[in-house]
Amino acid sequence: MSFVAIYTIGRLKHSIEHPSTSEFFEAGYKVIRQADVSGNLVKEFSPLGVPFPEELIKGDGTPILTLTVWKSLESLYRFTYSGQHQRALRNRHKWFDMHQGKLPSYVVWWTEEVADVSWEEAYKRYTYYLQHGPTPYAFDYKQAFDQEGERFLFK
Numbered sequence: 001m002s003f004v005a006i007y008t009i010g011r012l013k014h015s016i017e018h019p020s021t022s023e024f025f026e027a028g029y030k031v032i033r034q035a036d037v038s039g040n041l042v043k044e045f046s047p048l049g050v051p052f053p054e055e056l057i058k059g060d061g062t063p064i065l066t067l068t069v070w071k072s073l074e075s076l077y078r079f080t081y082s083g084q085h086q087r088a089l090r091n092r093h094k095w096f097d098m099h100q101g102k103l104p105s106y107v108v109w110w111t112e113e114v115a116d117v118s119w120e121e122a123y124k125r126y127t128y129y130l131q132h133g134p135t136p137y138a139f140d141y142k143q144a145f146d147q148e149g150e151r152f153l154f155k
Contacts, residue, residue, distance in 0.1 A: 003111050004110055004111070005070075006076060007122035007126055008066040009057060010063075011062065024095040030084040033084070040076070041071075042070060050065055067122050069117050109139070
C-alpha cells in the first residue's frame with residue numbers, strides 16, 4: 001500500500017507574541033483536529049527542534065513547517081480544500097507573507113513506507129521540486145502524479 005506525504009513551509013508575518021500569530025495557531029489546532037478525525041491522516045511529524053531552512057524563506061516572522069502522511073492523494077486533496085483547512089487557506093493572507101520570494105508553500109510525494117518519511121526526506125523533495133518542477137518524485141496539486149508516475153487529475 002502506498003501513502004502520500006506533504007511538506008509545507010512558510011513564515012508568518014509576525015512574531016510569536018503577535019495576536020495574528022495566536023489566531024493562526026488556534027486555527028491550526030482546529031485543522032489538525034479535523035485531520036485526526038478524518039480517518040485519513042496516518043502520521044503527523046512534530047516540527048519541534050527541526051531546523052528551518054532559512055535560505056528558502058527569509059523574513060522576521062515565525063517559521064512554520066508541517067509534515068504529514070495520508071492514506072491517499074484524494075483524501076489529502078479533499079482535506080486541503082474542505083472544512084477548517086479551507087477556512088485557514090482563505091485567511092492565509094492575514095498570517096503569511098504571500099510575496100516572499102514566491103516560492104511554493106508545499107510539496108507532495110508518494111512513499112511505500114511511512115518509516116521512510118522524515119524531515120530530511122521532506123527537505124530533499126522540496127529542494128528537488130524547486131530545481132526541477134513537478135515530477136513523479138515531487139509534485140503539487142496542479143501537476144499531480146499517481147503511484148505509477150502517471151499524471152493524475154482530481155475529480
